[in-house]
Amino acid sequence: MRLPFHLPGLQPVVFGADEDINYVLNRPSVKCSMFLSWMERNKDPDDHLARTLTYVQFPTWYVWKTENRCWQPRKKGNTIGRIHNVAPSLGEAYFLRILLNKVKGPKSYDDIKTVNGHVHDTFRDACFALGLLDDDKEYIEAIKEANETATASYVRNLFGMMLLSNTMSRPEIVWESTWKYMTDDFIYRYSKLHRVEGLSILDDELKNYALLEIEKFLGMNSSSLRNFSTMPFPDSSSLSDLDNRLINEERTYDVLSLAEEYVNLFNMLTEEQRSVFEEIMKSVDGNTGGMFFVYGYGGTGKTFLWKTLSAALRSKREIVLNVASSGIASLLLTGGRTAHSRFRIPLNLNEDSVCHIKADSDVAKLLHQTKTYYMG
Structure with a gap:
């Protein structure tokens, strides 16, 4: 049995073109999706079995009644549950799917995100707390190793390829650990351009410049930093300050x-x-x-x-x-x-x-x- 699931408030709703939108939204079925009804079943204080099962295990012991929009104990037959596949690029939906294979008997979305009594802000953070995701150390080490022999431009493109692969658990952690390797060429280039020695550029401006270059690379590959919710997005308007000779002169002090x-x-x-x-x-x-x-x-x-x-x-x-x-x-x-x-x-x-x-x-x-x- 294929088991659909959805993020909070994102359950699919089917309706006709001529139906009144208020009537559609007030249908009982809107709040009784198969996934939400599973968590409602777990709230039954007399049903101890439900709270010992994961979403995948649920169809083995319970059957979904479409006419009543609820789960009922199974009396005959054998069924194996399978959760819909989700691509890593979908972000939180992907991490929610991982948790649904581990968490037993949740009564709400917050229960799914709870680890050792702490409710995490995101499903991804909950996955990380449960040890279901890697710590991305191999990506950080790969960038550090590349920095020893490659240019900053190459390192930026390497990080962009890592983003496109959707294999990093926490790309923002990798970014914060390695962004300096992606900016080595900026100060030199601008000092030479403006003929100013000892030019000092703020870290925030260096980060912004690197993010703009990464965004250009992702754009050429039909992607964007906006597709990665935890990654910062560059401010293109502040870039013009780096081309300002007068500002650069005031930042040459030791x-x-x-x-x-x-x-x-x-x-x-x-x-x-x-x-x-x-x-x-x-x-x-x-x-x-x-x-x-x-x-x-x-x-x-x-x-x-x-x-x-x-x-x-x-x-x-x-x-x-x-x-x-x-x-x-x-x-x-x-x-x-x-x-x-x-x-x-x-x-x-x-x-x-x-x-x-x-x-x-x-x-x-x-x-x-x-x-x-x-x-x-």
Whole structure:
């Protein structure tokens, strides 16, 4: 006997073209599929046998009554159950099928996903907890081995082929363990393109770039990362930042040396400077925005305070723009520029003057990515 099954709320419903949809949905048969009726039978407190059987074993002891849409104890005959075959590419349905060959007497979908008293979020996680799936270590080792002799492009395609094979139990675990091997060429290529040494790219951006390349490979094979529910999907809009020369220039700082510099500068702050520093950092970390006017006569440590703030944020790979009203003053700050140069401020101002920054320009994208500004 072939045993159909379905995910929650996905049971098939047959109806005529002229039937009223409300009438169709209120039919008793909609909630009494063969699979759901099996779990209803397991709720009978007087039927101890039902709760000792798997779905496959059930037809041997019970018979399905189509007219009543229920299972009844078998009185004669012999029947062997067989669950419909499901391809691994169908995801949760595939893992549900695996569990139906193991779990006995469940009363609900949550019971099927319960292992040692813990209800797992997905059927796949339940399979993994029961030891029914491999740990994918062989795939991780294969990628590591390929990385020793092959290019990053080859490693990305190799991972794409693994996805297409539908043989990995947890592709997202393999991805998190090996994504760095798929990005070795990016920093070198962009540093050479923009002629910037020591270019630093955030991990999230590197991951996104690799995912875009994998998505291209899958697309050429009539597939997509969207077919793998646990895999992240790339954001193509953020890729343009990697082509932005201005943003790349602001990421050329050595974060390790800046971290050491920050510690040294912070320890030399006075109590008053530290109070200002913490207030500004609180606003930056909380992303609440704000404008701070730090004033004092020459030698009170205004520039020193801002050097500390710059080192603190740049050591976290954040973008800081140091600007000043004059070229000489801008030289006192690391990466300093004049305000007119950075913000495209016209030299001759009038009541109709505006900063000539287009919404989709590199400067606009730089300002959008910037964590804080300093006007000296």
